[in-house]
Amino acid sequence: MKVIILGAGQVGASVAEGLVSEENDITIVDTDGQRLAVLQDKLDLRAVVGNAATPSVLREAGATDADMLIAVTQSDQTNLVACKLAQSVFNIPTRVARLRGQDFLQDATLLAPENFAVDFALCPEQVITDYIQRLIEFPEALQVLNFAKGRVSLVAVRAYEGGLLVGKPIKEMPNLLPPEMDARIAAIFRHNQAVFPDGETHIEHGDEVFLLAAAEHIRPVLRQLRRMMTPVQRIMIAGGGNIGLRLAKALESRYEIKIIEGRKERAEFIANEVEQSLVLLGDATDEELLEQENIAEMDLFLALTNDDEDNIMAGSLAKRLGCKRVLALVNRRAYAEMIEGGPIDIGISPAQVSIGTLLAHVRHGDVAEVHSLRRGAAEALELVAHGDAKTSKVVGRRIEEIPWPDGVTVAAIVRNFDKAVIVGQTDDWTSITRHGEVVITHHDTVIEAGDHVIVFCTRKKLVKKVEQLFQVGFHFF
Known part of the structure; x- marks a missing residue:
């Protein structure tokens, strides 16, 4: 596939790295020639220096015969103009744009073919906000991912000494769960190496275990298999940027929120935007300020500024002063890998979190969901099976x-996706309904047409081979 990527920032570079490794023809455009040179030294791609919103630059990048345009510059206006040019001038079939402005995201007609012609709009800030919210709901988790529109959850947890499964083979897990529940250990990483799980595999203390179950079962399953942490009630957020503000507004009705912002004008703006959150003007690396605001009583500290070093320093200080759990946004992948497991409980790479939703629109075959795991080292895919025994x-x-x-595990299937299933009750009158039936797979499970199949790849290079298995033959069409 011939792909043009506009913008060589964190998101653009991560997308380029992901697609180059899958043998795509990639051209990346940016106004910063030095940044492009660094990418060219690392990756096999073309680079074009120039303004991405001009026809001449797009033509130089190969727009006349490109299959896809991915506009992820820092400017919404540049991304929108580029998508319109891609459609009206160059007839590029698929156009993706990164957008931050709520005006464009909330009005779908603006992105329609007759207007800006955006096939898929990506808002990384919202993706990261949703990701952090899931981690808050599961404070014992390292990663929480959803598939089949929330029907299935995949949770990564650290095995601990004394856990019910530690020291035992995986085949004993069904004996530890209620009869009506089923779950699957999709993968294990031990000392940063993948361990392919089967019934005889023993869980060891410190293992990173990826556990998959129906959404309504994941919490009780976790409760059976590991020590649960106290639910989060009090949260301190360092940094009132786009992500910090989005998160505060989403959480303040359920949690006690404090926001530390260093810029006076921004702090005043945030104070007018939130309803219940307390906004503090100050530096999150100020030990005296953290102590005054009772950091030791906080359940969670979120370091969400735009500066990696500040986030690492503030998070480490918060942990030393007694905060129970610390999450930090870290753009540099090497930093995120280095700090996690020390004072910082979870280092979040924004580009790696947001790239999955974009890759689902790039991949071959009918890929409904893509999640990057372990900062891009592994991937979990949701693929839809088509055809019949002759064509598939x-x-x-x-x-x-x-x-x-x-290195590939088929963990679960969601069948009859269009069918509503009652999975519980919120009260005597209100049922909880979800779509599809969850089948935890075993060796003799048969895949049917229309199944949403959740596949775990312990190495990124396996993804292309899995996609090829799900491509149907010519006669299907």
């Missing part, structure tokens, strides 16, 4: 009959 390599076949590459 997976439909009508048992899991054990399909030639999966080594």
Whole structure:
């Protein structure tokens, strides 16, 4: 596939890295020639220096025969103009834009073909906000991901000494769960190395375990298998930028929120935007300020400024002063890997979190969801099975009959996706309904047409092989 990426920032560079590794023809455009040179030294791609919103630059980048345009510059206006040019001048089939402005995101007609012609709008700030919210709901988790529009949850947790499964084989897990619940350990990482799980695999203290179950079962399953943490009640946010403000507004009705912002004008703006959150003007690395605001009583400290070093310093200080749990946004992947597990409980790479939603629109075959795991080292995919036994390599076949590459786990299937299923009650009158039936897979599970199949790839290079398995033959069309 021939792809043009506009913008060589964190998101653009991460997208380029992900797509180059899958043998796509990539051209990246940016006004910063030095930044492009650094990318060219690392990746096999073309680079064009110039304004992405001009026809001449797009033509130089190969827009006349491109398959996809991904506009992820820092400017909404540049991204929108580029998408319109891609459609009206160059007839590029698929156009993706990064957008921050709520005006464009809330009015779908503005993105329609007759207007700015954006096929898919990506708002990384909202994706990261949603991601952090899930981590707050599961404070014991390292990562929380949803599939099939929330029907299935995948949670990464650290195995601890004394846990019910630690020291035991995985095949004993069903004996620890209520009869009506089923779950699957999709993958294990031990000392940063993937351990392919089967029934005889023993869980060890310190293992990073990826546990998958139906959304209504994931919390009780976790309760059975590991020590649960006290639910979060008090949160301190360092940094009132786009993500910090979005998060505060989303959380303040359920949690006690304090926001530390260093810029006076921004702090005043935030104070007018929130309803219940307390806004503090100051420096999150100021030990005296943190102590005055009772950091030791906080359940969670979120370091969300735009500066990696400030986030690491503020998070480390908050932990030393007694905060129970610390999350920090860290743009540099090397930093995120280095700090996690020390004073910082979770280092979040914004580009790696947001890239999954974009990759789902780039991948071959019918890929409904993509999640980057362990900062891009692994991936979890939700693929829709099409065709029949004659045209598909997976439909009508048992899991054990399909030639999966080594390092691939088929964890679950969501079947009858259009069917509403009652999974619980909020009260005597209100039912909780979700779509589809969750099937935790075993070796003899048969894949049917229309199934949403959730696949875990312990190495990124396996993704292309899995996608090829789900591509249907010519006769299907």
